[in-house]
Amino acid sequence: MSMIDEKDFQNKKIRPDTWKVIFKFAANYKKSYVKVLGGGMLAGLIDLAMSFMTMWAIDGFMAPGTTRHLPVFIAVIVAMQAVLCLTVLMIVRNSGYLEANLCADVRRAAFRKLQTMSFSYFDKTAVGYLISRLTNDMSRITEIISWTGIDLGWGVMAIISSLIAMFAVNFKLALITAASVPFLALVSIFFQKKILRYQRESRKYNSMITSGFNEGIASAQTTKTLVREELNNEDFFTVTGNMKRATMRAAMISAVYLPVASLIISVAIGFVLVKGGHDVLGSLLTVGQLNFFINIGNMMFEPIRNFAGIFAEFQSSQAAAERVVDVLTATSDITDTPEVTAKYGDSFKPARENWEPITGDVEFKNVSFCYKENEPVLKNFSLKVNAGENIALVGATGGGKSTIVNLVCRFYEPNAGELLIDGVNVQERSQLWLQSSLGYVLQTPxxxxxxxxxxxxxxxxxxxxxxxxxxxxTVGAHEFIMKLEKGYETEAGEGGNLMSTGQKQLISFARAILADPRIFVLDEATSSIDTESEMKIETAVETLLKNRTSFIIAHRLSTVRNADRILVIDDGEVVEQGSHKQLMKSKGRYFELYMNQFKSEQSAKSLAVT
Structure with missing residues (x-):
């Protein structure tokens, strides 16, 4: 995601629908969540019962100086503690189960979503931001959903039951205690926006740090050759410094919030002690009841005090949830209609039995396309390619060659016009129907x-x-593979980093050939292969491309001399087309390109000899 898109999160208000998306996943584990909330509530009731037991102990047999009820008191306390231990065990087991499964489900859904997104989404979304969202942000929101249920269940029950018990015991002292709640609510509202603002800012910089790590590792070789170490270090220090400041500001606001809330609570308890002490002296209240009020007051205010911490965590998780939900709810620029999906299936459940075989006729009808608004790459582009025809696309960089094949592969959708495969608009067939019949060998495999x-x-x-x-x-890869220690069982490494570029290209070529595609796309497919291997592949290609529609993008024009038709593309238009002989004979644009390249290659050979 671009920096502008990341900054947009700063201005978003808290949206309940954000959490609705996450809780849809949690709904699969309702039993576990009910056990967590129920367990928290049961713990709250046990705490209330313990306060009643203490009041009974003080007024029933400690103040009178008798131990007649002590054995019963001990037995009840032991039983309550045993129930509390079993409750905590149930809570911890179910919270851990909920967190692990919820995190796994959301990550699977996000990964599945990314598999269906069009190329335009990844053009706008940095890999580092996606990794951060699916790791750090995901862990944060599943953790708060799973474990705060304990505090919420216990806290809600503690507050409600405490208020009921206090009003039942002494109405006036209960009013004094309850009067502090509105003040706590006002303090919470005051700090809400500030905490959320800096937590969102912190999550933004966290995504940038992950992106920085990803880019730094992926571009290590380029960094060395351009001597960018110091510059990269400065950029990274700036981002980490910004995150540190945002995190510290959020922590500082939370740190102020907690003592302010505690001050309000302490004042309320102080008033209870003053009024309750007078009532005890006037024999209007027993010592046990006053102790009960202090215990109950702490019991009610403790979850409120904890809610301050939960509130701060929730603010941070809100920012994280927005980023995760942004991935889960992203819409692809290329989607199959419900009618198409019903007949042909989707990428995960294809209905192959309904797929028509692809012959390979390709036609562009007045196609217009742009990657960025008001920056057209193709304008009213038309082209008819017959099944089995070998088409070469040549021309200057940025002319639209890759765009043409990307549209053929339906990696992007035309902004206007139609693309037909075998006379049918590609939008009337599923994406997988077309892409299952493609063979694509990239310049950087x-x-x-x-x-x-x-x-x-x-x-x-x-x-x-x-x-x-x-x-x-067939592609000449078998020989080098067999020279490896483990042959075909040799590990390729992440992204093929254990193979040379030429080896990766040969392997990817073999992979494409094995697929037996009806439409072949070769994007500078032999650019990183030595001359001997290139000759082997060219011989194989001549055989393999027979009766298959193929598009070859080439900068080295010597590799496309045998193409059925060569298209010279410039500024999104076909400025020349024909066979190699025809174009050389006409001495136009292709002739100039070919002769200039030929002279450059001959000069390079002469220099190499000398």
Whole structure:
């Protein structure tokens, strides 16, 4: 997410619907939550009963100087403590169960949501912010939901039962005690906005720190080559300093809130002692009853005092919840209609039996597209590609080549116009229907954690070991794989970091071939491969691309000479098209590009020889 979007959280008011989204997940564990709340309430009732027992002990047999009821008193106290221990055990078990399962469910839902988001979402959302939301923020909100139920259940029951008991014992002292509650409410409202503001600011900077770590690790090589260590360090120190200040301000406000609340409580208890002491001296109140009021007053005010801490935690969790819910409720720019989903299924439950086979005809009809508003990349773009045709896209960087293939793959949706596959608008078919028939080899390929065999098999999960190895042989990857100590069982590493760029490209090519796609997209697919490997792949490609629609993006024009049609793309338009021979003969834009590149390559070879 951009910095502007992160700052937007600063201005949002507390929204009850934010918590509704989270509590929908908690509803799956209603029994556990009821046990936690019920256990807290039972603990509150036991505390009240203990105060009554103390009053009975003072007035019943301590003041008269008799021990006649002492055995009964001890037995009841022991029984109550035993029940309290069992209650606490039940609360802790269910709170731990609730926290673990709730956190797992929300993270699964968020991860599932991210799998369905279009590329435009990730264009606008930094990886570090997402990681922070699904780790730190997620843990915070599930923790407060799971464990504050204890304090809420006990606190609510303690306050209600205490007030009822106090009014039953002495109406005047109860009024003195209850009169402090509105003052506590006003103090809480006063501090609410300030605490929330700085907690939101703290969560924003926390996301930036996570993003900084992610970017610093991912770009370690670039940092070294550009000598950015000191600059990166300064940027990171600035962000951490900002977070420290925001966190300290939130802590300071909370620190002021607690003693102010305690002062109000202490004043109320002081008035109770003064009035109750006079009543004891006047024989209007017993010592046991006065002690009962002090105990009950503390019992009522303790949860209120705790609510101050819970309130501060809730403010922090509110900011965290907003970020998590922002992920859970995000909407993709590309969605299948209910009618399409009903027939073809979705990414997780595909109805493959209803899928029409793809032949490979592709047509753009007056397509317009822009990544940013008022910055068009394609304007009324039209193109007809026949099934099995090999199309090469060449031209200057930023001309729209990648945009064209991204639209073909339905990674983005046209802003206007239509994209047809086999004569049908792609919006009338499911995304998975199209993307299951795609083979895509990127300029910077990505491998998943796991073995080489597993990475190739991702192209078709039911492929046999023999088919996996045959795909590798086809692209010339088998030879280098077998030289590795564990062969196909060699770990590729996170993102393929244990493989060279050329090796990753060969593996990704084998993966695409194994999928047996009807539409192939090669984005500078041989740019990081040595000349010998490139020749092997080019030979394989000529065979594999027969009868398949293919789009090849190439800066090195020597790799597209055999394409059926070469399109020269400039500023989102086809300025020239034809075969290599036709374009060279016409001596237009393609001819200039080719000759300039040829001269550059010859100069580089001459320098290498000398």
């Amino acid at each position: 990505h491998l998943f954690s796991g073995t080489i065999r597993e990475n190739i098999r991702y192209g078709r999960l039911d492929a046999t070991d023999g088919e996996v190895e045959e795909a590798a042989k």
